[in-house]
Amino acid sequence: MIVIFKLLLATxxxxxxxxxxKERQVYWFLFPLVGVCCGILxxxxxxxxxxxTSCIINFSFILFLLMVVKVYSKFKxxxxxxxxxxxxxxxxFLALIxxxxxxxxxxxxxxxxxxxxxxxxxxxxxxxxxxxxxxxYMCLFYLFxxxxxxxxxxxxxxxx
Numbered sequence: 001m002i003v004i005f006k007l008l009l010a011t012x013x014x015x016x017x018x019x020x021x022k023e024r025q026v027y028w029f030l031f032p033l034v035g036v037c038c039g040i041l042x043x044x045x046x047x048x049x050x051x052x053t054s055c056i057i058n059f060s061f062i063l064f065l066l067m068v069v070k071v072y073s074k075f076k077x078x079x080x081x082x083x084x085x086x087x088x089x090x091x092x093f094l095a096l097i098x099x100x101x102x103x104x105x106x107x108x109x110x111x112x113x114x115x116x117x118x119x120x121x122x123x124x125x126x127x128x129x130x131x132x133x134x135x136x137y138m139c140l141f142y143l144f145x146x147x148x149x150x151x152x153x154x155x156x157x158x159x160x
Contacts, residue, residue, distance in 0.1 A: 009037035020136025031091035039098035112141035
């Protein structure tokens with residue numbers, strides 16, 4: 001049964017990556033699918049109390065991050081949040097809340113943002129889009145993270 005959720009998660013992450021990079025549009029139902037699959041895999045690997053605590057802390061981290069982006073976009077860039085940050089990015093952030101324990105989540109989330117920045121710098125000159133396919137790049141990073149964990153290269157993502 002767990003294998004089905006792993007396959008669904010990997011497939012959804014790949015589809016989000018491809019759609020976001022090519023079209024800058026992603027099917028909305030993929031984000032809840034990612035959230036449910038991440039949540040089930042995390043829930044099955046830890047205690048209920050730890051799962052709920054991690055989700056609350058992860059949500060708080062995302063909320064803080066979004067507030068910082070909102071303040072920065074308003075005062076520094078003089079733009080509205082919707083002009084700086086895509087709805088798909090928000091949906092992915094919310095779906096990933098259920099993915100890992102808090103420390104692992106914060107570390108993987110920050111490194112996925114750095115990965116997205118580096119990847120976009122390499123691809124920026126080749127594209128004619130002005131925006132970054134953040135959700136797509138992050139999905140690619142999370143796919144690599146999950147594959148590393150499932151193959152045994154990464155020791156644990158649920159206990160740290």
